[in-house]
Amino acid sequence: MKKIVVAIDGFSSCGKSTIAKQLAKEFGYIYVDTGAMYRAVSLFCLQKGWLTASGKVDEEALKQQISNIDIAFKTNAEGVQETYLNGKNVEKEIRTLEVANGASIISTIGFVRKELVRQQQLMGQQKGIVMDGRDIGTVVFPTAELKIFVTAQPEVRAHRRHKELEEKGISESFDAVLANVKERDERDQTRKESPLRQASDALLLDNSNLNKEQQMEIVRQWFLERTQI
Ligand code: DC
Secondary structure: OOOOEEEEEEOOOOOHHHHHHHHHHHHOOEEEEHHHHHHHHHHHHHHHOOEOOOOOEOHHHHHHHHHHOOEEEEEOOOOOEEEEEOOEEOOOHHHOHHHHHHHHHHOOOHHHHHHHHHHHHHHOOOOOEEEEEOOHHHHHOOOOOEEEEEEOOHHHHHHHHHHHHHHOOOOOOHHHHHHHHHHHHHHHHHOOOOOOOOOOOOEEEEOOOOOHHHHHHHHHHHHHHHHOO
16 A cells, blocks of 8 residues: 555644544554644743733744754553653643634744744655644645645534533633634634645545544545555
8 A cells, every 4th residue: 555645734623633643543644733733832932921812922032942842742551642842741731722822823923834844844754644734735745645625614613622622621611612713714814824725636525514434434535545556
């Protein structure tokens, strides 16, 4: 079976990571959650006081330290991948709305994107990788053999994210989650640096009315078509 790069892009909370993790598991591929990398940089800035609640970033300080921010992924005893920031497990901390908002802000900064894209391209050199994000098919791996652009209605995505946060013990109102989803959509699509858009050769997957198994059937088929040639 041919080893390929799978690029999964799309709006926030549309299930990209569920698809990417499942596909990687089924076919023994490496899974990389690039959103977690932007979230880790956001957390780092919040901890240092370089990112304020009003969204102001101390870009000078961040630029000086960007090469000292070490982001890694490790699989825990239950087989779940977790994010590490400078050697510390930050998986739970990076999932809060505060960190998500910060990630949406710092991901508009050119030098941050440049550094994270460089690291992502290194991770994918050997292929056999499923990477999810916003710019994987357009910027990180423009020659990826399989590109998928995932979307779903904002209300459907907010319901999913709300449930996910509840399960993690993070309490937020549904309205706050919906507002956050819409705000991030707007920022992801209108930013100057690598705005979220569907690559011309990406396959569109609208999963508003699909359950997890139905969407996996579609994705598995696309994957097999590209690896069995
Ligand atoms: O997918 P996520 O919600 O974990 O992503 C967090 C933020 O990072 C989101 O606002 C968009 C940004 N991001 C990005 O700009 N490029 C990527 N490749 C991945 C995420």
